[in-house]
Each structure stands twice: as structure tokens, then as C-alpha cells.
Amino acid sequence: MLKRLEDALKGGERVYAVLKGIGAASGGPVGGAPSADCIGLALERAYESAGTDPARVGLLEAHGSGVPGEDAAEASALVRFFGKAGERALPAALGSLAPVIGRAGAASGLASLAKAALALYQQILPPLALGEARPELA
Numbered sequence: 001m002l003k004r005l006e007d008a009l010k011g012g013e014r015v016y017a018v019l020k021g022i023g024a025a026s027g028g029p030v031g032g033a034p035s036a037d038c039i040g041l042a043l044e045r046a047y048e049s050a051g052t053d054p055a056r057v058g059l060l061e062a063h064g065s066g067v068p069g070e071d072a073a074e075a076s077a078l079v080r081f082f083g084k085a086g087e088r089a090l091p092a093a094l095g096s097l098a099p100v101i102g103r104a105g106a107a108s109g110l111a112s113l114a115k116a117a118l119a120l121y122q123q124i125l126p127p128l129a130l131g132e133a134r135p136e137l138a
Contacts, residue, residue, distance in 0.1 A: 017117035021050025033070040039077035054082055059125060061116040064096025065103065093125045 008015050023046030025034035034042075047054050060082075063074055078094075097112045098104075104111055119126050 016121040020052060021046045021048070023047075023049075033067065033073060036073040036076040036080070039074055040081050043077065043081045057082070059093045059095070059116065059119055061112045062094060062096045063108070063112075064098045065108075066098060095126055 002019075003011075003013070005015065005018055023042035023044070025038040025042035043054075060078070062078065063070070065071060065074075095115070097115050098108060101108070101111060115126060
């Protein structure tokens with residue numbers, strides 16, 4: 001359940017994670033997938049609004065839809081964005097819930113948020129469902 005932190009603390013509820021910033025990238029031309037530039041801008045806005053240094057990120061939950069054009073744009077944006085953040089090109093762990101639950105439409109973002117929040121709370125890196133490597137995304 002998503003709540004304001006103040007309300008959760010007041011109610012004595014367990015807090016798994018706190019959202020500090022949000023960025024969104026959606027459809028490109030005529031409802032297509034967002035471009036790498038759109039995704040990069042969403043990342044910049046999210047980290048800026050959160051006041052978080054991207055170089056400190058240890059776990060990144062990506063969309064990883066399995067659609068070649070979408071995945072290529074996302075991979076390109078992530079490498080460009082996190083490459084600017086420091087020495088390593090990407091966070092220590094990169095995951096995606098899509099290979100586990102399939103294409104879940106609008107619910108995929110919330111499911112990924114729940115996965116990342118539980119990983120933070122339990123202080124464990126979740127297992128990855130690895131498929132065939134796609135060299136074009138390397």
C-alpha cells in the first residue's frame with residue numbers, strides 16, 4: 001500500500017521504502033515506445049527531484065519488456081545516464097520483473113516498485129530470471 005510517510009508513521013505501520021522522486025517516460029510518436037532521450041530525461045528528473053546521486057545506486061529495477069526496440073532504448077538510456085554518474089556504467093545489480101511475471105501492462109511498474117521495496121527492506125538482492133543474452137544491448 002502506498003501512503004504518505006507521515007501517515008504510515010503515525011499509524012505505526014511498517015515502512016518498506018520511501019519514494020523521494022519520480023520520473024516518467026511514455027509513448028513516442030503515435031503511442032510508440034519512449035526513445036532513449038525521453039527515458040534519459042525521466043531519469044534526470046527523477047534523480048534531481050529526489051536529491052539522490054546516481055553513483056550511489058546499488059539496485060536498479062528496469063522495465064525490460066522483452067520488446068527489442070523498447071529494451072534497446074532503455075539500455076541505451078541507462079548506460080548513458082549511469083555512465084555520467086561515476087566510474088561504473090550501471091548500478092551493482094540490474095533487474096527486471098517482466099521475465100518473471102510477463103507483460104503486465106500498467107501493473108508492471110507497481111509490481112517492480114514492490115519488488116525493489118522488498119529488496120531494500122530485506123537488504124537482499126533479488127534473484128534474476130536470466131534468459132538468452134542479447135548482444136545488441138551490450
